Amino acid sequence: MSGIVAIVGRPNVGKSTLFNRLIEKKEAIVDEVSGVTRDRHYGKSDWNGVEFSVIDTGGYLPASDDVFQKEIDKQVILAIDEADVILFLVDVKDGLTGVDQSIADLLHKSSKETLLLVNKVDNSKLIDDSNEFYSLGFKNLFCLSSINGSGTGEFLDLLAQKLPKEDITVSDVPKFAVVGRPNAGKSSFINSLIGKDRFIVTDVAGTTRDSLYTRYNQYGFEFELIDTAGIRRKTKISMDVEFYSILRSIRAIENSDTCLVLFDVERGFDSQVQNIFWLAAKNKKGVVILVNKWDTVSKDHQTSKQIEEEISSKISPFSDVPIVFISSLTKQRIFDAIKVAMKVTERRNYKIPTKKLNDLILPIIEQKPPPSIKGKYVKIKFCRQLPTKYPQFAFYCNLPQYIKDPYKRFLENQIRKNYDFSGVPIDIFLRKK
Ligand code: GDP
Numbered sequence: 171m172s173g174i175v176a177i178v179g180r181p182n183v184g185k186s187t188l189f190n191r192l193i194e195k196k197e198a199i200v201d202e203v204s205g206v207t208r209d210r211h212y213g214k215s216d217w218n219g220v221e222f223s224v225i226d227t228g229g230y231l232p233a234s235d236d237v238f239q240k241e242i243d244k245q246v247i248l249a250i251d252e253a254d255v256i257l258f259l260v261d262v263k264d265g266l267t268g269v270d271q272s273i274a275d276l277l278h279k280s281s282k283e284t285l286l287l288v289n290k291v292d293n294s295k296l297i298d299d300s301n302e303f304y305s306l307g308f309k310n311l312f313c314l315s316s317i318n319g320s321g322t323g324e325f326l327d328l329l330a331q332k333l334p335k336e337d338i339t340v341s342d343v344p345k346f347a348v349v350g351r352p353n354a355g356k357s358s359f360i361n362s363l364i365g366k367d368r369f370i371v372t373d374v375a376g377t378t379r380d381s382l383y384t385r386y387n388q389y390g391f392e393f394e395l396i397d398t399a400g401i402r403r404k405t406k407i408s409m410d411v412e413f414y415s416i417l418r419s420i421r422a423i424e425n426s427d428t429c430l431v432l433f434d435v436e437r438g439f440d441s442q443v444q445n446i447f448w449l450a451a452k453n454k455k456g457v458v459i460l461v462n463k464w465d466t467v468s469k470d471h472q473t474s475k476q477i478e479e480e481i482s483s484k485i486s487p488f489s490d491v492p493i494v495f496i497s498s499l500t501k502q503r504i505f506d507a508i509k510v511a512m513k514v515t516e517r518r519n520y521k522i523p524t525k526k527l528n529d530l531i532l533p534i535i536e537q538k539p540p541p542s543i544k545g546k547y548v549k550i551k552f553c554r555q556l557p558t559k560y561p562q563f564a565f566y567c568n569l570p571q572y573i574k575d576p577y578k579r580f581l582e583n584q585i586r587k588n589y590d591f592s593g594v595p596i597d598i599f600l601r602k603k
């Protein structure tokens with residue numbers, strides 16, 4: 171898992187500018203491979219090999235100067251709850267404001283690691299103006315310009331140190347995150363699985379603060395469940411529950427091997443569920459889609475097919491994700507859902523032997539080589555699957571930069587055609603040889 175960093179601050183201090191700068195490189199890679207549309211407020215970044223997730227909390231606020239203080243406070247409280255490190259952004263041009271002060275007060279009330287970033291210090295003449303922000307009482311103050319990038323390296327060095335170190339308690343069994351919108355039936359699903367027989371459930375040591383980890387071992391199934399359900403009921407802040415459920419899902423998804431994306435069939439596979447789906451896919455987790463409350467649907471022989479088609483069209487270009495129609499209430503196909511999740515996790519760990527892969531792929535490439543560009547021919551010499559946690563394939567060739575997305579997708583599809591990677595995101599890399 172990677173650490174979570176949240177950017178907070180009042181409107182117009184430059185949060186989204188900084189956010190975009192931090193995720194730039196990573197997002198480009200994701201987009202290139204999967205053609206995924208960007209989620210503007212959440213992304214991955216890394217500094218000197220330390221990977222982390224970034225959330226732009228302001229992205230969920232109206233972009234206006236007269237946002238209510240209360241709204242800003244809620245974002246900050248959530249960020250404190252969810253993040254490992256807070257980046258508190260202020261604006262040197264505006265100087266210190268009352269809103270900055272009240273955000274600082276909230277942060278001081280918690281013990282959350284905070285870096286104070288004085289933004290818009292576009293040139294060294296402005297550095298003196300940043301001094302007034304020392305009165306906010308933060309030990310770590312940095313001047314930077316999100317627009318031109320100066321000063322970002324300094325705070326990133328410290329940030330990388332403050333992030334939690336890689337989780338060393340590697341689980342020996344598959345880890346499943348049950349995610350979805352509020353009221354989709356996540357708790358019901360988990361209850362129908364573990365029932366009231368709590369003796370089959372042992373709480374795993376080292377349980378993180380909020381998410382509930384339970385180990386399940388029965389009927390030949392052994393796995394760990396990461397549950398985000400129910401948590402929201404404990405919170406005192408009433409706010410945008412969608413934003414909240416997304417924030418909650420991020421950590422659960424990152425800690426999992428496979429995500430069970432569950433939705434209420436009556437509400438449909440709407441944009442909020444799609445967001446959660448993309449969070450899982452972007453994080454390269456195995457995915458199973460669970461169509462819940464199947465008992466409430468009056469159906470004929472076409473119904474499930476129609477729903478499958480609708481989902482397919484909404485997750486394109488990702489295809490080939492297992493869909494299971496379940497009822498958490500009547501327990502219909504609950505175990506099928508788990509069986510499928512186990513299979514997806516197995517496939518995600520599968521390694522194709524290099525010789526087999528080359529014997530299969532090289533003749534196909536020979537048949538349909540990459541299109542030539544400006545009279546130059548790309549020659550792919552060999553390929554192999556990398557020894558990574560999820561399927562990544564490297565193709566070695568003379569001119570990797572000439573291979574574009576459509577051909578990468580072609581290669582991916584050839585692999586998928588011959589090996590079952592249903593529910594598993596795949597990466598294709600072109601490398602110079
Ligand atoms: P947010 O509301 O906090 O997300 O702020 P934005 O990122 O939307 O930025 C607000 C305005 O400040 C935009 O016009 C940005 O171009 C500008 N801005 C952001 N960072 C900098 C910076 O480092 N220097 C200068 N001069 N302007 C910046």
Ligand code: GDP
Pocket residue numbers: 350351352353354355356357358359399400462463464465466496497498499500
């Ligand atoms: P969560 O917020 O995702 O954990 O959702 P809950 O498990 O609390 O369920 C929300 C509501 O949907 C509750 O009233 C459940 O009884 C109901 N519900 C959950 N699963 C099903 C199902 O499969 N069929 C029907 N009819 N109702 C369900």
